[in-house]
Amino acid sequence: MRVAVLAGGRSSEHDVSLAGAAAVRDGLEQAGHEVLWVELARDGKWTFAGSEVELRAGRGLLGADVVFPVLHGPFGEDGTIQGLLELLDVAYVGSGVLTSAVCIDKVAFKRFMAQAGLPQVAFADIDVARWAADRAGAEAEVAALGLPVFVKPARLGSSVGITRVTEPQALADAIAQAHGHDPRAIVEAAAAGLEIECSVLGHPEDPQVSEPGEIRILGSVSPGGWYDYEAKYTPGGMELVVPAAISATARDRVQALAAEAFHASGCSGLARADFFVDGEDVLLNELNTMPGFTPTSVYGQLWEASGLPYPQLVDRLITLAIERHERERGHSY
Numbered sequence: 116m117r118v119a120v121l122a123g124g125r126s127s128e129h130d131v132s133l134a135g136a137a138a139v140r141d142g143l144e145q146a147g148h149e150v151l152w153v154e155l156a157r158d159g160k161w162t163f164a165g166s167e168v169e170l171r172a173g174r175g176l177l178g179a180d181v182v183f184p185v186l187h188g189p190f191g192e193d194g195t196i197q198g199l200l201e202l203l204d205v206a207y208v209g210s211g212v213l214t215s216a217v218c219i220d221k222v223a224f225k226r227f228m229a230q231a232g233l234p235q236v237a238f239a240d241i242d243v244a245r246w247a248a249d250r251a252g253a254e255a256e257v258a259a260l261g262l263p264v265f266v267k268p269a270r271l272g273s274s275v276g277i278t279r280v281t282e283p284q285a286l287a288d289a290i291a292q293a294h295g296h297d298p299r300a301i302v303e304a305a306a307a308g309l310e311i312e313c314s315v316l317g318h319p320e321d322p323q324v325s326e327p328g329e330i331r332i333l334g335s336v337s338p339g340g341w342y343d344y345e346a347k348y349t350p351g352g353m354e355l356v357v358p359a360a361i362s363a364t365a366r367d368r369v370q371a372l373a374a375e376a377f378h379a380s381g382c383s384g385l386a387r388a389d390f391f392v393d394g395e396d397v398l399l400n401e402l403n404t405m406p407g408f409t410p411t412s413v414y415g416q417l418w419e420a421s422g423l424p425y426p427q428l429v430d431r432l433i434t435l436a437i438e439r440h441e442r443e444r445g446h447s448y
């Protein structure tokens with residue numbers, strides 16, 4: 116197959132994407148595919164083999180059989196690039212427009228998952244207009260969550276713009292910081308316990324789940340003890356422990372909830388499902404529809420530990436993308 120790998124992109128996760136895309140390229144080549152490396156600059160320009168790429172609706176992308184958008188965050192993982200690839204009429208790896216858009220928005224996602232009956236932390240939706248118009252009401256809703264709380268921009272990633280707030284006086288600054296990234300912000304009750312992640316692969320109706328792993332954070336890198344930007348990107352800032360040190364019941368629950376969340380949100384191809392596990396209580400934190408893809412990233416490591424090596428993983432994702440495209444083009448619209 117000819118696979119166009121999209122690398123870089125406009126979000127703050129540009130460099131993370133480049134590293135992941137390089138690993139995907141190597142994995143695809145090892146699996147026998149031909150790779151077209153398409154680089155998306157921070158200003159949005161697409162380049163292939165030194166020339167700007169011309170995009171024409173309905174004409175595919177550079178003759179590729181399938182596109183692998185190894186892009187994270189806004190303009191990459193949020194439905195926008197997926198919409199563009201639909202209009203180009205080319206098969207692509209990962210979830211479609213609606214699921215990508217819902218999963219990147221922490222407020223929309225939580226509402227959607229609540230409807231599906233999945234267990235999550237309590238939260239308040241604090242958008243910039245509400246914070247200005249009804250400060251007292253918003254503060255009362257946040258106070259009911261107790262302390263500490265996590266204040267986050269609704270649609271970002273890599274822990275950028277997130278603050279762990281431990282005292283009421285610090286709330287306004289944390290919300291201002293979140294609103295600096297996104298007019299939509301979310302405030303969440305703090306979950307106790309371990310951070311557990313589980314990789315999911317497949318079509319929405321029959322996903323496969325990996326062995327869950329535990330994220331252990333190195334205290335000296337991240338003194339707050341949570342999975343912040345430094346812990347994520349400082350080499351050695353975190354350790355992935357597989358299998359996770361949780362009970363068999365909790366493990367089963369994580370795997371069942373990962374599959375259920377994948378199905379309920381209409382994910383396709385892949386997602387990494389992240390949880391908080393406290394004894395036997397399991398809460399869903401988020402689904403990442405294009406998780407980190409570097410050789411040391413959790414998504415691939417969990418599959419490796421579950422018996423699926425990286426080249427086979429990327430090969431499987433290509434097959435899933437083509438199957439979905441064929442299936443969808445079989446519908447009349």
Ligand SMILES: Nc1ncnc2c1ncn2[C@@H]1O[C@H](COP(=O)(O)OP(=O)(O)O)[C@@H](O)[C@H]1O
Pocket residue numbers: 236265267271272273274275277303304305306307310341342343389400401
């Ligand atoms: N409600 C919460 N309770 C406890 N820890 C949290 C909570 N929300 C976030 N965190 C911590 O912050 C990290 C980043 O939050 P997350 O919502 O996963 O954002 P991102 O999309 O940037 O990964 C989590 O991995 C966890 O360490």
Ligand SMILES: [Mg+2]
Pocket residue numbers: 389401
């Ligand atoms: Mg996260």
